[in-house]
Amino acid sequence: MVEFPFEEQNVGPNLFVRTFSPDTDPMEFVWHRDREDRCVHVLEGGGWKFQYEDDLPFELIKNLHIIIPMGMYHRVIPGPGELEILVEKL
Amino acid sequence: MKLVKEAQVSEDLQYHLEENLALAENVFRAGSSKYFSMFNEVRALAQAGAIELNEDDSFFINETEIGEMGHYKGELVHLDFPIPEEGTLDEAEYQGKKVDLNKPKRGGSKKFYVYTRNPKSGNVVKVAFGAKSGGGNLAVKLKDPQARKNFATRHDCANKKDKTKPSYWSCRLPAYAKALGLSQTGARWW
Numbered sequence A: 001m002v003e004f005p006f007e008e009q010n011v012g013p014n015l016f017v018r019t020f021s022p023d024t025d026p027m028e029f030v031w032h033r034d035r036e037d038r039c040v041h042v043l044e045g046g047g048w049k050f051q052y053e054d055d056l057p058f059e060l061i062k063n064l065h066i067i068i069p070m071g072m073y074h075r076v077i078p079g080p081g082e083l084e085i086l087v088e089k090l
Numbered sequence B: 001m002k003l004v005k006e007a008q009v010s011e012d013l014q015y016h017l018e019e020n021l022a023l024a025e026n027v028f029r030a031g032s033s034k035y036f037s038m039f040n041e042v043r044a045l046a047q048a049g050a051i052e053l054n055e056d057d058s059f060f061i062n063e064t065e066i067g068e069m070g071h072y073k074g075e076l077v078h079l080d081f082p083i084p085e086e087g088t089l090d091e092a093e094y095q096g097k098k099v100d101l102n103k104p105k106r107g108g109s110k111k112f113y114v115y116t117r118n119p120k121s122g123n124v125v126k127v128a129f130g131a132k133s134g135g136g137n138l139a140v141k142l143k144d145p146q147a148r149k150n151f152a153t154r155h156d157c158a159n160k161k162d163k164t165k166p167s168y169w170s171c172r173l174p175a176y177a178k179a180l181g182l183s184q185t186g187a188r189w190w
Helices: B011-018 B033-047 B055-063 B135-143 B145-154 B166-176
Strands: A007-012 A015-020 A038-044 A049-052 A065-068 A074-077 A083-089 B069-072 B075-078 B109-117 B124-134
Touching: B011 B033, B033 B055, B055 B166, B069 B109, B069 B124, B109 B166, B124 B166
Parallel strands: none
Antiparallel strands: A007 A015, A015 A083, A038 A065, A038 A083, A049 A074, B069 B075, B109 B124
């Protein structure tokens, strides 16, 4: 059984809304890579940050768009509120 | 750590100073190029007497060569950086097996290896070390100060000075624990 540190809803072809809770153990949010390019649209930032490999973290502000290239290490850093994002797997 | 002399620092180190992050809490992914650059920059500043280090940071800078590289069997390797035997995890697949997203593998073998320089010969050697019991057990021990103290006493960690021996690295694993995703502890040894 796969457990994810977020809630996920499939809202269309390759489109997912993911909700991250500030109560999740921060240790769950490890550096990882994905198998495809991803486009992320921030619906609610909640004070969370995002970090690409070899870059400093930046805040996930509402309506921000980011691209996560396939194979690039990245992570999210929890904030005080709930993070909600729309993920498109390209 | 804090600057005690005026010095030019990178944006990355400035971030660490502003956020009051220790080297053990390196903001970059353990094993990435900027992760190692941070140690090298702090080491250069420490050698110039421009930065004050806490005990944990001092361990990395003065006792290890982390950030430096050496040759081992023809390959260029990072020194004094423990590497889990299980390697890194991808979101979807690790060594052909499906793995959980954002979940470090827990409960499996927690063996590590490290490349380090033999101070007598100058040669780089590979040292394997780690807990025989599962990773979950190791994580629990890392979080429990009494368990760390018992381990340190039992294994005489204060007198383990030989970096080419597994016991040296087992005793100092907690210093690397956060970077390796094992626990939040910053204690120098068990």
